Amino acid sequence: TPSLLPRPALPAARPSARPLRAPRSLPLTSAADGLKDTSKVMDFFNSLIKKTTGYPPSDRAEKMPLPKSHYVLKNPLDTVPPGHEVAMFGMGCFWGAERKFWELGKEKGVFSTSVGYAGGKTTNPNYREVCSGATGHNEVVRVVYDPKKLGYGKLLDVFWAAHNPTTLNQQGNDVGTQYRSGVYYYGEEQKKAAEASKARFEEVLKSKGYDGIVTEIVEAPEYYFAEDYHQQYLAKNPGGYCGLGGLGCYEPEPTAQL
Numbered sequence: 001t002p003s004l005l006p007r008p009a010l011p012a013a014r015p016s017a018r019p020l021r022a023p024r025s026l027p028l029t030s031a032a033d034g035l036k037d038t039s040k041v042m043d044f045f046n047s048l049i050k051k052t053t054g055y056p057p058s059d060r061a062e063k064m065p066l067p068k069s070h071y072v073l074k075n076p077l078d079t080v081p082p083g084h085e086v087a088m089f090g091m092g093c094f095w096g097a098e099r100k101f102w103e104l105g106k107e108k109g110v111f112s113t114s115v116g117y118a119g120g121k122t123t124n125p126n127y128r129e130v131c132s133g134a135t136g137h138n139e140v141v142r143v144v145y146d147p148k149k150l151g152y153g154k155l156l157d158v159f160w161a162a163h164n165p166t167t168l169n170q171q172g173n174d175v176g177t178q179y180r181s182g183v184y185y186y187g188e189e190q191k192k193a194a195e196a197s198k199a200r201f202e203e204v205l206k207s208k209g210y211d212g213i214v215t216e217i218v219e220a221p222e223y224y225f226a227e228d229y230h231q232q233y234l235a236k237n238p239g240g241y242c243g244l245g246g247l248g249c250y251e252p253e254p255t256a257q258l
Contacts, residue, residue: 092171109149
């Protein structure tokens with residue numbers, strides 16, 4: 001078992017690092033039913049935190065302190081250089097998800113990747129609050145990239161191929177609203193590309209007997225950086241937990257820019 005960064009140290013096994021989860025027995029029979037149940041789960045955890053701490057999760061003025069640079073790519077995490085664009089995805093545990101994108105490489109157009117929280121109801125949430133399910137945030141990856149070298153279609157290819165978009169609020173053993181599948185678009189071009197790729201992949205999945213895609217495709221909400229120790233976690237801890245797994249039947253978009 002590899003040693004992890006002091007914060008104090010996290011256990012290497014991801015499941016034990018997730019003390020609060022949505023129960024596995026939660027009936028998620030369809031996307032619509034799942035959204036209703038998700039609301040109930042959030043209300044439950046909100047009341048639980050209020051009972052145990054005396055207050056529900058609240059807004060926080062202080063932003064998370066960031067490392068000086070990306071552990072792998074060596075560029076600043078909070079900078080979007082001129083001519084670059086931003087993409088955001090939710091696809092389960094953000095440790096493994098982030099690695100999928102930084103592995104594309106700086107020479108292919110990736111300026112930086114980072115992990116954070118988005119799509120919830122509080123500002124500057126922390127990890128424990130998000131894991132509780134009470135804030136409604138998703139664990140997401142933000143990618144800053146050069147569109148002259150790397151097309152958005154290629155990022156979508158990585159997204160669809162690396163996870164299971166047919167399971168609601170779950171990726172493998174990771175269960176909870178913070179693991180939902182999502183594409184968070186910046187502008188109409190990204191929106192159209194995401195919807196088109198979803199429709200194309202869904203046809204393939206249904207032809208192979210899979211359920212429909214439950215991925216949410218919505219305008220990018222406010223992004224809040226996660227704690228320092230989460231950034232590029234699997235580069236710092238190569239033996240760390242990664243629960244990501246695709247379905248093995250995604251075919252990359254032929255016109256996607258490599």
